[in-house]
Amino acid sequence: MDKLSSKTKRQSTTVASKCKICGAPATYSYYGVISCRPCKIFFKRNAKREQESLKCDLNGHCQISLLNRHICSYCRLKKCFSSGMQVDMFRSSYSKQHKTIRTNEESKNSIETQSTALVTFRQPEQFPTLNLLQSDQSTLSVEQWNHLSNLSHCYDEHSGISSAVHYMEEQNNLPIKFRFKCEPLKRFISGLMDRAQLLYKNNQDFLSLIDDDRSILLHNTIKHVRGLSSHFIYRQIQLINNPVCFQSLELIFGQKTIATAKRVDDLLNFDAIIMKLLLAILAFSTTDYTVYSNINQNNLKNIKKVLHFQHVYIDLAWRYLLYKYNHRQAVICFSNVLRCLLMLHNTIVLAYEVQQYTDVINPLFNRPNKYFV
Template identity: 45%
Template sequence: MIAVRKSKRILSNCRICGDSAVHINYGVISCASCKMFFYRNINVEQRETLKCDFNDNCEINIYNRHICSFCRLEKCFAMGMQRELIRGSRSTKNRKKNRPTTTRPLLVRQDKKEQPQQFPTLNLLQSDVSTLNADQWNLLSNLIHCYDEHGGLPYAQHFIKEQNSLPLKCRFKCAAIGEFFRQMLHEGQLIYEKNGDFLSLSSQDRSTLIHTTVKHTSCFGGTFILYQTQLMDYESFFQSGIILFGLPAMVSAKLLSDLFDSDMTLIKLVISILAFSTIDYIVYENTASVEMKKLIEIIHIQDMYTDLSWRYLLYKYGHTEAVLRFSNLIRCIFNANSAIIQATALDEFPAIIDYVVKRTERILVTDR
């Protein structure tokens, strides 16, 4: 009989962000990311530079833990992390750094030969001094906060709860699904409502943006909500979607959902980029004019959001993985475009888009 030794590692969740955790670090069971974050930010000088833009009340989880360092550090202390449990002291280390060094170059032994030491490229995740400056971190926080308030997810969650309370045969019928998409996509368009860059534009340019971007923001943002709520896994929902939008469109939407990056912050940034897109092929057909008074200003906003997304990728993942994830986002946009083309072949999708445009324009253009 062969004896099998059982592992003593007990998987748990980080008390700070909820990520998988195994070890107790500085007095609290926590993941490697939160351990390193606490270690980097415990000194008084670093803490004094941190601030929160949302009334010191951010919810810290695995998806947004990099957004607000102030609230993340406060939660570390609230959960019981102790500075005194860190081995050694930074003052001792600093004294060692200040000691005079010899002029002899640092050498390492490799293959029995002395060669100059090769220092690795700095890992951006090891320091909060990153590829993003303070203004870019603030912009990132504002965009994510804006989406979380107006992305349409709460409406979708309420819809699922409402449908699950019905008898099985009455759930996810075509009429209910059509109304769900109209309301969900309309609420998703309200991400403009708290966006200062959008509100700074003229009334004509706001109207044009809504017309020219609605298909992609609706398709991409709507599919993202289906991804978050796992509505695509409901057979009756999927079948009703086929009746309304056609099988090819639903298959493309499902493929898009499967391609979404696991980093939800990144997807939210892409939706913000699409909201300021000026690509001609996504122009909403029923608009009389697509002329923009300040086209250069709108392109600048789009470029600023794209640059922010790329810097965020570099900060969090490093160059190689950033390239892979950015390339996958381009695939996602192409799949969204494919779903739009296929859904437009039936009457339901153009009717929903027309409804969303008129209602959103009435709220965000006429009333301002």
């Protein structure tokens, strides 16, 4: 019965789709992207190589498909990265030992070491809480890695990062005096914030909640999820650091708001996976964020289920931090995340004092359920 339950649970993380690299049938997300197993293996083998060491006969313009994916390693690796595959999601492997000719004494020491390892292996398993205090890279299960990979893919697919990159390319191709005009910039920001609801719609944990609880969480958390997701994208495309764009943003949102937003941008220097996990944690937050809205707070009907998902994502974030860093660095990173959230909240408060910002955001807030219809 347990095996059947485990198998069903594992199958729930699969997604029937096509490989983003070559178009072959794919069911799993590897390293942040839905991909087939051959492309997964190819990326694993080649991602840490210098791409300059590879060569393309067509100057990097090959169209990678199922039929020709093996022909040009340069363009295939390039497409892996452009599709969103991340080296950071590799699981560390034990370093290969150098092959040496062992003497009788070395063999004896080896046997004694193995005996000690067996004794250690047979000791009672530690409590999970104690395991979390160690930089144990094995604490993430296969199920958790799949959960993490699917969550990362969801953000890359639905956050609007690709359209944001396209917007920056369009603006930079314009003459300087026509770049980042206020009205087009407001439409871009509005569209980016509107897409934040897709992060809820494509989260299977969120969709498993009853309608009333989804509605309450959506109304209470959408401002902060929108704000954090947008800031993350602004940082990736260097929007606030663009001098011309910075001036237009000050005209729209005011100097105080943009100065605070710049500090948030400076704080968003932690791992991208942690950023995506933080958005998921915020989506299930039960903190009252309705101080600056007219929505009445209602009691969640299945608070236990919401708290369960809070625990799942916070536990996943902490385990990933320990996988990525040592315990001390994990604590520092977690502290920086909290500082970022407090600064983000301050930015939202200041922004709501500016009429032009409310003109942008209020139409979105009045239709928060459109993606769930």
